[in-house]
Structure formats: C-alpha cells, structure tokens
Amino acid sequence: MITTDIIIIGAGPTGLFSVFEAGLLKLKCHLIDALPQPGGQCSEIYPKKPIYDVPAYPEILAGELTDKLLEQSKQFEPGFTLGERAETIEKQTDGSFIVTTNKGTQHKAPVVAIAGGLGSFEPRKPSIKHLQSFEDKGVAYMIKDPEIYRDQRVVIAGGGDSALDWAIFLSEVASEVVLIHRRNEFRGALDSVDKVQELKNKGLIKLITPAEVTAVFGKSKLESIEVSNLDGSSQRINTDNFIPLFGLSPKLGPIANWGLEIEKNAIKVNNALDYQTNIPGVFAIGDVNTYPGKLKLILCGFHEATLMCQAAYKIINPGKRYVLKYTTVSGIDGFDGSRKEAPKAVVKSID
Amino acid sequence: MANDVNIQITDRDGTTHDVLAPTDMALNLMEVIRLFELAPEGTIGVCGGMAMCASCQCYIISSHKLNEKSEDEDAMLSEAFNVKQSSRLGCQIQITNELEGLEIKLAPED
16 A cells, blocks of 8 residues: 555646646655656647747747656655556545556555546547457457567557557567558658658558558457458458557546535536635646636646645644745755755955 | 627537638637537547647548648548548537538447
8 A cells, every 4th residue: 555645646747747836845755657657648649739828938849848747846755657547536534545557556645636638548449349348358449468468469550650550560479460541641650651661661560551450350359350351351360469569548436426616527616715626635636626717737736736635734734833834945855864955145244 | 799600510419510610710620629518528629729630530421622731630531430432520620611511420439
C-alpha cells in the first residue's frame, strides 16, 4: 500500500503543479496516470506544439512545459504510478481514501485530487462485427508484451507511428507481419517509414494498402480476417493475431462511477471555495472539472491546484492556523533536504 | 446580421439545427458546434482543434467549395472511423462568408 498526503489522479500540468504547491505546505503527493509518462495531453498529444498563454512564457513547447513542471516540483519527491488507471475509490472509517488501479496497486491518503483532464486515454477500437468477442483471444489494441507474438502470425492495422514502429519491431519476433492501412501514405517519423519500406522490400513485412479489415473469424480464438481493398475486392487472411492501432481517445472512464456529480462530461465542483466535489475530501481540478464560467486553460488549472492544496492542508491539519508565505521570502525546503533561497543582501559600509 | 452566415448542422442524434454563425470571431466549424452546444462537451474538439483527433469529423452535405485539406487533416482522416468521401474535420474549416447555406452532418462518435 502506497501512503501519501494527496493522491493526484492525472499527471498533466495541473497535477504536476499541485505537487509544488502541496510541497510548500509540507504535504506529499503521489500521482497516478494511465499513460506511461507524465505530462498528460502535453506529452501524449502535442509535445512539439507551442503554447502561448502560460504566464511569463511568450512561447513554450508542451513537452518543455512538462519538463519544467517536473523540475519545479522535483525537491518535493512526488511518487508516480504510471501506466495504470485509477479504477476504484473506497472511503475508510478513518476518513481516508484508498484508490486502486486496474493493476491492483493501492494508494491511501486523506485527500484525493482528480486532475484527470479529458479522462484516461483509451485505445480507439474500430467497429468491426464480433471484434470484441476476440479480445484477448487474438485481438489486442495495444502491445504490452511483444514476446507473446513470438513465432506467431500478426496483422497490424493503422497508419501512424505506433503501427509503423510495432510492425518494424515485430518483424523480428513474429513469424509473419502484415500491415494494413487505408491509404498508401503513412504518417510517422521519416526513418520509420523508410524502415518499413526496406523491410517490405526484403519480404519481412507484407503491406496491404489501401485497404481495411472488415471482418474477423474464428471459433474459440481468432483464426482469420477479411481484408477489403478500397476498390471493393476482398481477401481472407489466416492469422493468429489482429492488432488495430488507431491511436488513443480520452474517456472519463471509471471515475464516472465514483458517485461524483457529473455535468457535461466533467466533475462539478465548488468554485467559490476550494474545488471540492460533492464527496468531501475529493477535489477535481483542471480540465476535468466544471463550474459556472469554467475555462479549460492550463493557467486556470494552476490556480485551482493552489486553492485545492490550501483546503487539503486544512483537512490534513485540522484546527491548525496557516499564514501564507512567499517563496521569495521563505525559500523552498525540499523533502530531499535541499534548500533554495534568495541570496542574502550584502551589508557593508562604503568609504 | 451582415457578419453572420446560415449553417445547417445535423447532430449525432439526427436532429437538424439552423444556426447563425458569426464570421468575425475567427471561428472554425468545430467551434461553432460547441458554441451552440450541438454535441456534448468532451465529445468534440478533444484535441483543441489541431487536427490530431477526429472528434469533430463531419460530412459535408451541400456542394460548397471548401478550403483544401491540409496534409495533417488528410492523415488524421485516414485513421479515423466512419470516414466517407465527404468527410472533413470541422476544426479545419474556417467560418467565412462563402459558407452561407452550408449543410453538414456530424459523424458518429468513435
């Protein structure tokens, strides 16, 4: 069991900045995110795109913003549970919460802050009849352990980076790799496209374009697929595995069943005070919340994170008074023993 | 108003709405759909309008001549579902006076 002061669900900009604000109040944070790396949308969807409305940065790349937020909160030693989705929340008799992920990792804290953005990123599933009944029986939407494909026949569908990269990787593992895409052009890093071309020329990847998978067949497990060319003709291909890789789309997911008040796919919070939800001790900050006048902006998420931390402080330290301190005056004492402070002025007479 | 254009939008439930879209706010079609709340928040414009998701995919019904698809839009549509010949990403279509009378239908949610 991981214990901390604030469990933060979502490691995007708002969640990461919460670590800093909590740290100033001597509160420890642990972040849970379904993606394998911190940064949320900023790292997953548009790391190379510029953002122009982060105060004091005339222009900053989304990936760079993530790096700077991680750097800023580093001395407060946040914990991370990455690549796992927060699945359930249980209130304990002592008032604390236990949040459990889809992989069974348990986290306990007196305060939970949901900074889940648009939700957790789930693979987009093509609408092919009976596809779902073959899930884990030859059909998968992401590759967790490439070894399970050793010496097997694999069909990958998709035209983006992950389809290209996995086709390349699996060409050395699987007995046969077929890559199917709806058009002849692929969108990916240039060297991946070139590599697939090279492997195709060597006969290590079979390319079928422009085409799409239109049916799946099998008894107890996947046995074959139907591939339809865009000219209307179709063929049947025998295979052990079909892996559609069509990117990720965000879904509010299990959080929607936590008993929180939801409006317009977002969690309703009290914006007059502290961004608490209808469950005391559970907060929602950043893009995931809604209230009258809500703006889904990173800078608004930062403000909400700061006020959430103040409320968390009161829950964790009941009755304790608090006086706002400025970092310029007080400096920052990290949990790692580090100290940052303004250089002292020199007092010296001038002759 | 002189700066507004009439657009007919059929939502995902099949209901048709006639909206008056302003041309002086630098809006795109995805934003117009959000402006009039014709699709629930969180189901449209997920990437913010960067042609990096297909949540604003729509079918162009009328025969208006639109701006050409960029490479980004083309690539995104190649990976989207329920794509037809008439598919476009709403976020890539700027609202201009030329769009007077445009008719579109929102594609189903992924």
